[in-house]
Amino acid sequence: MASKYVIIGGSAGSFQSITEILSELPKNYDKSVFLCLHRLKHVRTGFVEALSIKSKLSISEPIDKEYIKQGQVYLAPANYHMYFELGNLFSLSTETAVNHSRPSIDLSFESAAYLFKDKLTAVLLSGANRDGAYGMKMVNDYGGTTIIQDPDECQVKTMTTAAAAVTKIDHILKLKEIINYLKNL
Amino acid sequence: MTIVKKIRISEYRELIKQVNELYNIDLSSHTSTSLKRRVEEFMVLSTTFTIGNLITKIERSHDYFEDFLYNLTIPTTEMFRDGEAWLSLKNNVLSKIAKQEQIKIWIPEASSGEELYSLLIVLREMDILDKCKIVVTAITDKNIKEMKTGSLVTRKLAVSGANYQRYKGNKNLEDYYEQNKQKSILNSELLKNVEFKKHYIYKKIEPFDYFDLVIFRNRMLYYNKDLQVKVLDNIYNSMNKGGYLFIGVQESLTYWQYNDRMKKIIKSENIFRKQK
Numbered sequence: 001m002a003s004k005y006v007i008i009g010g011s012a013g014s015f016q017s018i019t020e021i022l023s024e025l026p027k028n029y030d031k032s033v034f035l036c037l038h039r040l041k042h043v044r045t046g047f048v049e050a051l052s053i054k055s056k057l058s059i060s061e062p063i064d065k066e067y068i069k070q071g072q073v074y075l076a077p078a079n080y081h082m083y084f085e086l087g088n089l090f091s092l093s094t095e096t097a098v099n100h101s102r103p104s105i106d107l108s109f110e111s112a113a114y115l116f117k118d119k120l121t122a123v124l125l126s127g128a129n130r131d132g133a134y135g136m137k138m139v140n141d142y143g144g145t146t147i148i149q150d151p152d153e154c155q156v157k158t159m160t161t162a163a164a165a166v167t168k169i170d171h172i173l174k175l176k177e178i179i180n181y182l183k184n185l
Numbered sequence: 186m187t188i189v190k191k192i193r194i195s196e197y198r199e200l201i202k203q204v205n206e207l208y209n210i211d212l213s214s215h216t217s218t219s220l221k222r223r224v225e226e227f228m229v230l231s232t233t234f235t236i237g238n239l240i241t242k243i244e245r246s247h248d249y250f251e252d253f254l255y256n257l258t259i260p261t262t263e264m265f266r267d268g269e270a271w272l273s274l275k276n277n278v279l280s281k282i283a284k285q286e287q288i289k290i291w292i293p294e295a296s297s298g299e300e301l302y303s304l305l306i307v308l309r310e311m312d313i314l315d316k317c318k319i320v321v322t323a324i325t326d327k328n329i330k331e332m333k334t335g336s337l338v339t340r341k342l343a344v345s346g347a348n349y350q351r352y353k354g355n356k357n358l359e360d361y362y363e364q365n366k367q368k369s370i371l372n373s374e375l376l377k378n379v380e381f382k383k384h385y386i387y388k389k390i391e392p393f394d395y396f397d398l399v400i401f402r403n404r405m406l407y408y409n410k411d412l413q414v415k416v417l418d419n420i421y422n423s424m425n426k427g428g429y430l431f432i433g434v435q436e437s438l439t440y441w442q443y444n445d446r447m448k449k450i451i452k453s454e455n456i457f458r459k460q461k
Contacts, residue, residue, distance in 0.1 A: 041344075042267075042268070042347070042348065042351060044267070044269075044434065061435065062435070063435055063436070063437045063439075064405065064406050064433075064435055064436050064437065065409075065410055065413070065437070065440065066437075077434075077435050079262075079266070079267075080435055083216075083218040083219065084218070085216060085217060085218060085409075086217070091216045091218060091219070091406060092406050092435050093216075093218070093219045093259065093406055093407070094259060094260075094262050094266075094403045094406065094433075095219060095222065095259055095260075096260070096262075107222075111218050114218075
């Protein structure tokens with residue numbers, strides 16, 4: 001089943017990888033791309049701008065109940081969890097932080113997995129805690145594709161290793177391979 | 186994370202149907218992702234392992250149902266969340282209406298006290314708290330009971346303190362409460378002009394009063410678009426002309442808005458003014 005949705009989770013050490021992915025995805029990329037990155041909770045501006053520098057695709061932080069568009073990159077806003085709803089909508093939440101994180105990668109991945117099922121490709125990058133491990137399991141349970149960045153390549157391998165310990169990972173790839181994989185979806 | 190077995194959609198539908206029939210509260214227009222999480226968390230908390238069991242308990246006890254509803258309300262987290270937004274509210278709204286003889290403020294569907302306590306501190310520091318009448322409405326008695334006591338979760342106070350600095354408050358946040366291990370208590374003097382009411386905002390209501398300012402941040406997140414429209418209509422009808430509405434930074438009036446009933450007064454913050 002063709003993937004229409006890509007969700008990428010990352011924390012400490014993932015910024016460079018994210019910008020590299022964004023610089024390589026072509027201008028006419030037709031998937032919806034969701035970024036769930038650990039970030040400072042009170043810093044509302046600047047992150048989108050920093051990510052946009054090398055990106056060929058437009059990046060925004062979704063407003064609650066905004067429609068999900070193709071070919072757009074969405075960054076989970078600071079201090080909100082980012083969910084996906086029937087009707088192709090975003091919903092945000094201020095529920096308690098999970099794994100000390102809001103946005104939580106687990107919660108976004110779980111919500112995306114539930115809604116998009118086998119049309120979802122989930123990618124987990126470098127990070128210093130276990131956020132995303134449970135989320136990856138959910139992606140698997142609902143038929144999506146799971147990819148982790150090769151832990152040996154990660155600046156901090158905790159996050160990707162935790163995911164691999166919790167669930168079967170479809171592909172363990174170096175960054176260049178992840179980029180190719182996403183380009184060929 | 187959840188340890189309750191994944192609940193099927195048909196079971197959620199049954200739950201929603203029963204709640205509506207028993208207590209005339211329609212949860213079907215709430216956003217499903219967060220609703221499901223709240224239901225699952227409540228089931229774990231109350232050691233109820235099946236939806237059937239949950240429905241039975243809800244049917245048997247109104248108190249249990251109140252607990253259930255209470256757990257559906259999402260705690261809004263820190264005080265002075267988005268400190269710059271509070272500062273903007275002070276500079277662009279409160280400074281303007283400060284000259285009025287009486288200022289009426291409504292906080293609808295409050296789940297925990299943080300927005301209220303932040304407001305009270307802002308008003309106190311502006312020296313206008315005494316001429317404010319503040320109404321806080323909530324959907325369960327339990328929410329009200331907690332807020333009436335001025336109780337704060339101590340664990341969250343560090344973040345609140347940092348937010349308060351960003352708001353550029355006059356003092357230290359600690360000056361306003363008495364700190365204990367688990368819960369801290371806001372100075373009760375601050376709560377003297379606050380009226381608490383149990384109130385269900387999801388149905389069309391006759392206004393019970395008219396307000397100069399409505400603070401409604403990060404509540405609409407849990408409504409689908411149709412419910413947002415209903416609730417915003419209720420709020421709009423309860424505002425004085427020229428009154429202000431303060432919503433969450435990632436929320437929007439776009440779906441509800443027509444004829445520019447509300448105008449955004451400042452580019453960088455979600456503060457709106459009723460036009461007619």
